[in-house]
Amino acid sequence: MKRLLAVPILAALTVSxxxxxxxxxxxxxxxxxxxxxxxxxxxxxxxxVGGLNDKSFNTLANLGRxxxxxxxxxxxKVTESKQQADYVPNLTSYAQQGYDLVISVGFLMANSxxxxxxxxxxxxxxxxxxxxxxxxxxxxxxxxxxxLFFAQQEAGYLVGVIAAExxxxxxxxxxxxxxxxxxGIPIPPVDTFIAGYQHALQTISPTTKILNGYSNDFVDQxxxxxxxxxxxxxxxxxxxxxxxxxxxxxxxxxxxxxxYAIGVDADQADVAPGVVITSALKRVNKAVYDSxxxxxxxxxxxxxxxxxxxxxxxxxxxxDPVVPASAKAAADKALADIxxxxxxxxxxxxxx
Amino acid sequence: xxxxxxxxxxxISVIVALxxxxxxxxxxxxxxxxxxxxxxxxxxxxxxxxxxTLVSAIPLVLTGLSVAVAFRTGLFNIGAEGQLLVGALAAxxxxxxxxxxxxxxxxxxxxxxxxxxxxxxxxxxxVLKAARGVNEVITTIMLNYIVVFVMHWLLQSGPMTAPSxxxxxxSARIGDGAILPVILPNELVPLSRLHAGxxxxxxxxxxxxxxxxxxxxxxxxxAVGLGARAAAQAGIDPARRMAxxxxxxxxxAGLAGMIQVSGVFxxxxxxxxxxxxxxxxxxxxxxxxxxxxxxxxxxLFGAFAHGGAIMQSNAGISSHLVSIIQALVLFVIAAEAIVxxxxxxxxxxxxxxxxxx
Numbered sequence: 001m002k003r004l005l006a007v008p009i010l011a012a013l014t015v016s017x018x019x020x021x022x023x024x025x026x027x028x029x030x031x032x033x034x035x036x037x038x039x040x041x042x043x044x045x046x047x048x049v050g051g052l053n054d055k056s057f058n059t060l061a062n063l064g065r066x067x068x069x070x071x072x073x074x075x076x077k078v079t080e081s082k083q084q085a086d087y088v089p090n091l092t093s094y095a096q097q098g099y100d101l102v103i104s105v106g107f108l109m110a111n112s113x114x115x116x117x118x119x120x121x122x123x124x125x126x127x128x129x130x131x132x133x134x135x136x137x138x139x140x141x142x143x144x145x146x147x148l149f150f151a152q153q154e155a156g157y158l159v160g161v162i163a164a165e166x167x168x169x170x171x172x173x174x175x176x177x178x179x180x181x182x183x184g185i186p187i188p189p190v191d192t193f194i195a196g197y198q199h200a201l202q203t204i205s206p207t208t209k210i211l212n213g214y215s216n217d218f219v220d221q222x223x224x225x226x227x228x229x230x231x232x233x234x235x236x237x238x239x240x241x242x243x244x245x246x247x248x249x250x251x252x253x254x255x256x257x258x259x260y261a262i263g264v265d266a267d268q269a270d271v272a273p274g275v276v277i278t279s280a281l282k283r284v285n286k287a288v289y290d291s292x293x294x295x296x297x298x299x300x301x302x303x304x305x306x307x308x309x310x311x312x313x314x315x316x317x318x319x320d321p322v323v324p325a326s327a328k329a330a331a332d333k334a335l336a337d338i339x340x341x342x343x344x345x346x347x348x349x350x351x352x
Numbered sequence: 353x354x355x356x357x358x359x360x361x362x363x364i365s366v367i368v369a370l371x372x373x374x375x376x377x378x379x380x381x382x383x384x385x386x387x388x389x390x391x392x393x394x395x396x397x398x399x400x401x402x403x404x405t406l407v408s409a410i411p412l413v414l415t416g417l418s419v420a421v422a423f424r425t426g427l428f429n430i431g432a433e434g435q436l437l438v439g440a441l442a443a444x445x446x447x448x449x450x451x452x453x454x455x456x457x458x459x460x461x462x463x464x465x466x467x468x469x470x471x472x473x474x475x476x477x478x479v480l481k482a483a484r485g486v487n488e489v490i491t492t493i494m495l496n497y498i499v500v501f502v503m504h505w506l507l508q509s510g511p512m513t514a515p516s517x518x519x520x521x522x523s524a525r526i527g528d529g530a531i532l533p534v535i536l537p538n539e540l541v542p543l544s545r546l547h548a549g550x551x552x553x554x555x556x557x558x559x560x561x562x563x564x565x566x567x568x569x570x571x572x573x574x575a576v577g578l579g580a581r582a583a584a585q586a587g588i589d590p591a592r593r594m595a596x597x598x599x600x601x602x603x604x605a606g607l608a609g610m611i612q613v614s615g616v617f618x619x620x621x622x623x624x625x626x627x628x629x630x631x632x633x634x635x636x637x638x639x640x641x642x643x644x645x646x647x648x649x650x651x652l653f654g655a656f657a658h659g660g661a662i663m664q665s666n667a668g669i670s671s672h673l674v675s676i677i678q679a680l681v682l683f684v685i686a687a688e689a690i691v692x693x694x695x696x697x698x699x700x701x702x703x704x705x706x707x708x709x
Contacts, residue, residue, distance in 0.1 A: 044665065049623065049626075077665045077666070078664070078665065079661050079662075079664050079671070080664060080670070080671050080672075081661070082626060083625075083626030084621070084624075084626075085408075086657075086661055089404045089658060092400070093661070093662055094665070096398075096400070096543075119543055135618065137514070186508065187521075216504050216508075216622065
């Protein structure tokens with residue numbers, strides 16, 4: 001009898017221990033209530049596995065959707081993908097219902113978007129951070145897909161300037177002249193951020209030691225935290241993460257050990273005030289908003305669109321009071337130089 | 353005891369879990385009836401949705417069998433996840449390496465690769481259990497981690513890394529001969545992804561039933577599960593049976609991985625499984641470790657998986673609700689066993705033992 005008892009209880013415990021990655025959360029989808037009667041433009045947004053509460057990429061995309069719904073009087077819905085296998089059915093579901101625009105959030109959906117967009121040539125698609133890619137991984141521009149790209153290296157460069165100035169001048173807790181970064185997985189939209197960051201560090205403060213690592217995950221905070229603790233062990237005192245939900249764990253490590261962190265995508269100052277000194281902004285919300293607007297106003301354009309410093313697609317987040325005025329001035333100058341083309345941040349990682 | 357093995361208890365468990373889930377929905381200010389209606393419509397509303405629910409259920413059937421066959425032998429296989437991944441890696445490697453081979457040659461090779469790799473991986477925990485008495489719960493959990501990290505290496509910078517920009521570290525595409533065909537014509541259900549893996553899953557269910565209830569080995573496995581010492585008295589070597597059953601469990605899970613590669617993704621990539629091996633524990637428990645029970649439970653969880661996303665888009669309720677319902681199902685089942693355990697103890701264990709044969 002004991003075994004009979006033990007097994008299911010153990011099962012319940014183990015399942016919650018092993019499988020518990022879901023971060024519960026309700027979100028408002030205003031669509032149904034506010035829909036005007038006739039022929040509203042309908043927009044469906046599909047997140048990647050990071051989920052709506054990643055406080056970065058997906059959260060921003062959803063923000064763009066909500067803003068568009070408010071300003072443009074369009075009807076919008078959102079679906080969270082819980083696993084990569086969900087991308088195709090989630091996109092298909094909106095396309096089948098005849099939505100006007102289906103937005104894929106993320107590079108990870110490049111192949112799924114290609115598959116579904118080819119099946120529904122009359123539905124418009126937009127993919128954030130990527131272009132449709134066929135089964136062999138080859139990019140193929142489709143006449144009904146807008147590819148929304150960002151100059152991540154420019155945002156990475158800006159926060160790199162702040163980190164370099166602080167490391168060089170040994171400001172506050174940044175005393176080890178060692179600066180780190182962590183990506184989710186080594187894919188271009190992640191690595192370009194880090195490449196720009198390292199470019200700024202090497203340009204401004206060549207003596208600074210640079211480390212880089214990957215959490216191999218965009219969801220699990222624990223994995224990000226482990227990398228963070230390891231980096232801190234190796235002397236890091238400024239930690240920049242490009243890893244969605246997993247990156248929040250990296251920030252958590254900095255918080256626990258009394259170090260500085262740099263946010264990504266969204267302004268993550270609120271995640272850990274006093275710890276997050278600034279953020280590399282990637283305004284996914286602007287890209288989503290603009291693409292919805294283009295459908296509403298019949299100006300939809302397929303193929304590549306770039307969001308960069310010049311068109312406010314990327315930028316620098318709020319600065320913590322610990323950041324000295326000289327660092328801010330240097331970042332402002334770098335921003336102007338990037339806009340004018342005087343600085344061209346690198347897109348290849350120097351320290352892997 | 354008969355009442356407990358029938359469908360009544362699981363069905364009640366699910367109903368109670370859905371009622372409790374409704375409380376959660378109401379607590380977030382939404383309408384539970386609308387939520388469940390959207391969930392059901394999402395899972396079964398159109399022929400396409402039904403086929404997607406089936407596609408989601410297939411790996412759960414096989415990993416459910418994996419957990420159940422170990423349960424029946426008194427072992428707790430938490431390693432179905434790792435065994436599935438090993439099976440997927442093997443199938444993906446063979447399918448890509450011999451991509452030029454014609455289907456009739458390549459397909460059996462890929463199936464065999466998946467099954468054998470899973471079986472071998474499961475056998476590690478089984479042998480450790482048999483030879484040194486190492487708790488299989490611990491070893492299978494740890495083996496899960498090992499395969500996940502080996503997989504990162506294989507796919508990111510190892511021999512299986514494909515030189516392409518698919519968006520995520522991934523292996524090369526398997527050959528056409530290794531792909532399980534879609535079994536419904538496009539004219540019947542447009543865009544359906546329902547693949548021939550469903551036939552393999554059905555076959556596996558039949559094998560599970562035949563093995564456990566129609567062979568002497570199955571009799572011995574179940575005897576060990578009901579009481580290892582009694583079985584030993586009857587001349588069955590429990591240690592060897594335990595080692596063997598973990599290999600069998602691994603084979604079922606490995607086949608699940610192979611089917612996901614050949615039927616759905618055509619390659620292996622990071623984040624390949626979203627915890628089929630863990631959901632399988634719930635599937636096996638809910639299905640009372642019986643063949644039909646597992647199929648029914650896998651279909652239910654498959655419906656949750658596919659319907660949940662649609663529920664979110666159409667009713668505006670977070671698809672995380674289905675995770676809550678799945679957890680509640682487990683809770684209710686565990687609670688039911690507690691109640692039954694207390695009742696059983698008060699009768700001083702004089703309850704008739706479930707018939708073996």
